[in-house]
Amino acid sequence: MQQSLKQVGSILLYFLGSIGYLASAAAIVAISVIIKFAALLLADRVLYTIFIIGDLLRGIEIIELLNILVFAFIGMGFGVGTKLLPPKFGRQISAALLIPIVPLVFMSTPLLRYSLWLDKVAEKDNLSPAQTQTLTNSFLNQRVRSGGFLGYYIYTAQFPVIPTKQSEMQDLDSFEKKVNSRFVQLTGIYPTVVTWAMRICFWLLRIFYFSIAVIATIAHFRDGLRIAGR
Structure with a gap:
């Protein structure tokens, strides 16, 4: 009888621990995305508005350096969180969850940027959501043969500044030349070299x-495991 009560108590304890773990994991992910979103808004209003340099900072996605702190927080949180799970499976469960969570949280920044871009296009040309989607998809399909977020992600990997007005999209050559001239002023490199350098460097930076x-994530996950004694 006493042994049965202990088993029931252990099961209940693990059940409550699992609920606590899931709640903690959800909170960690939510806080991480909120931090990235707040940093992105701040960068859009402060860093990326700096004359000439702002476009460069946007292109190299300087705000992504925040990943060091954000993913350290995620790794540490999921490592420490294993304390709430059964010792036999805690490490494996956390590691398995981190595999999809890390790329999803990482991609939250470009997803947010894409959403903000759609909002700017709609605001500047006074378009409905459907009209905005049609316009931007048409523009992206013409430039990179892919619409939606994927097209946006590919285009911004090749060019740091994306037009936010219909007139700019229709006269894209002038728009891109104008942006390129800023980089030429900043670097002193020929425009054609700047264009190819951006296409290569921006993809490498994302990697x-x-x-x-x-x-x-991995380094701080291990630290979290040590703290949790797992």
């Missing part, structure tokens, strides 16, 4: 930022 996210 670099994601690598930072993964490394920070």
Whole structure:
């Protein structure tokens, strides 16, 4: 009888621990996304508005350096959170959850930027959501042969500034030349070299930022496990 009560107590304890773990995991992810969103808004209003340099900072997605802190927080949180799970499976469960969570949280920034871009297009040309979607998809399909978020992600990997007005989209050559001239002024490099350099460097930077996210998560996940004694 006493042994049965202990088993029931253990099951109840693990059940409550699992609920606490899920709640903690959801809170960690939510806080991380909120931090990234707040940082993005701040960068849009302060960093990216700086003359000439702002476009460069936007292009290299400087705000992604925040990933070091954000993913350190995620890794540490999920590591410590294993304390709430059964010792036998805690590490494996947290590690398995981190595999989809890390890329999803990482991609939250470009997703938010895409949403903000749609809002700006709609606001500047006074368009409805449906009209905005049609206009932006048409523009992206013409430029990178893909619409929606994927088209936006590909385009911004090739060019740091994306037009927010219908007139700019229709006269894109002038718009891109204007932006390129700012980079030429800043770097002193020929426009054609600037264009190719941006296409290569921006993709490499995205890979670099994601690598930072993964490394920070793994390193601090291990620290969290040590703190939790797992």
